[in-house]
Amino acid sequence: MSATQSDTSGLAAGPALDASFFAAPFRHPVGSPIRELFPYLSRPGMISFAGGMPDPALFDGDGLQRAQEKAWKNKSACLQYGPTDGLPMLRAALASVMRARGVQCDESGIMVTSGSQQGLDLLLRVMVEPGDVILVEEPAYPATLQAIRLAQARVVSLAVDDDGLDIDALSARLAQWDRTLPEPKALYTVPTFSNPTGLTMSRARRIALLELAVKHRLLLIEDDPYSELRFSGDAVPSLLALSEEVPGSRDWIVHFSSLSKIVAPGMRIGWMLAPTEIMRRCSIARQTVDLCGPGWPQAVATAYLEDDACAAHLPRIIAAYRAKCDALASGLQAALGEQLTFSTPQGGMFLWGRVASGVDAAEVLKAAIEQGVMFVPGSAFYSDKADRSTVRLSFAMPSVEQIGEGVKRLALAVSQMA
Ligand code: PMP
Secondary structure, three states: OOOOOOOOOOOOOOOOOOHHHOOHHHOOOOOOOOHHHHHHHOOOOOEEOOOOOOOHHHOOHHHHHHHHHHHHOOHHHHHOOOOOOOOHHHHHHHHHHHHHOOOOOOHHHOEEEEHHHHHHHHHHHHHOOOOOEEEEEEOOOHHHHHHHHHOOOEEEEEEEEOOEEOHHHHHHHHHOOOOOOOOEEEEEEOOOOOOOOOOOOOHHHHHHHHHHHHHHOOEEEEEOOOOOOEOOOOOOOOHHHHHHHOOOHHHHEEEEEEOOOOOOHHHOEEEEEOOHHHHHHHHHHHHOOOOOOOHHHHHHHHHHHHOOHHHHHHHHHHHHHHHHHHHHHHHHHHHHHHHEEEOOOOEOOEEEEEEOOOOOHHHHHHHHHHHOEEOEEHHHHOOOOOOOOEEEEEOOOOOHHHHHHHHHHHHHHHHOOO
16 A cells, blocks of 8 residues: 555555655666666667667577586576575686686686676675765766766766777876865776777776776776677787786776676676675675575576587677678768768777767757667766767667668768758
8 A cells, every 4th residue: 555545544644755765875866878768669660779788689599508408407506595606616617718818817716796787786885985986987888877876976087088098187187186085996997898989998008007006096997798799900908817917906906797798698697806805895795685696597607608608609799790880880981971970899889979069969869769760879878067969879789781771760860950
């Protein structure tokens, strides 16, 4: 019964719950700006450049079924409660994934999380106090901005260019830190194929960032769900891998990765590597969140990784995403020319662009929805002072044919803005 309905006990009904009932961060909460676009996705014929979801046609159904059959032989691992930090066999398999990415580690240094998003949430729980400052490269992944806000920390945004985070600007800012703010505690970055910009931080900047972290005792939060999806250019090692080259820097890195973009997000398998003192606290924080992750998908992921099925599957999805990215970039260039500027990403799932300044991408989106195509206006990725002419286009979900048609529809929408 709602609080406003009268009951038969004769007691006066109390007022409906109002905002003051809730904890401060949830008094006036704002949901994900991207998830709010979801209802339009179900419109018949809609072509979406909006979400960051992998193409379901690229899921490795056969490989996962084989892994599932193998995993099921150990029913207890699938069905029983498991360790908070993840099944030991999965941690071992993920440690070998990380070693192949150039990171020295063993299973004791890995914690399995329910997607990398849970890792970020745990980290913020153990580390952030209201008012703390977290530096974030901007534009940024909205769920991270949301998590930081709900932790009641302050986001201080940092500029990026085509080579990723502007390290000179960061260095100058740290050297002359605004004394009205607390010293920043951490810096969040997606250095490889960023969501939303698709851009990658250069190796030189990564080294400079590691040096700054040591010098300023600044924790680097490296979010790395996309680096395996490289379709052109040379691989750049993660901050965590490069920490070997900068003494002391490994103590200042928390690294998140995930099977979501390379295998399947529905498995909810992410993992984190962090200094022991952080891991220990995250593990304790997780005990009250869900005790442990579900064993079943962990056992399937283990079997999948142990059979090297992931390594065999990757070239197929990389080729498919490369074709989609090429179709989008060449289509936009041909259909929109100067009306949309962008840099072509070398991997990942996103292309970031800018329509003519003065044109509000939210207005373009309204016209685009009428034409049957969607994207995310760039303003969703800023914590303040958004560049309202920016757009994020994901090429992951639509087919190459749909991308061609979607670009035509987008060009019609943009032309209506003139
Ligand atoms: N970080 C970034 C940058 C992402 O784009 C995403 C997914 N969109 C995540 C984290 C969350 O991934 P997961 O499914 O592993 O929680």
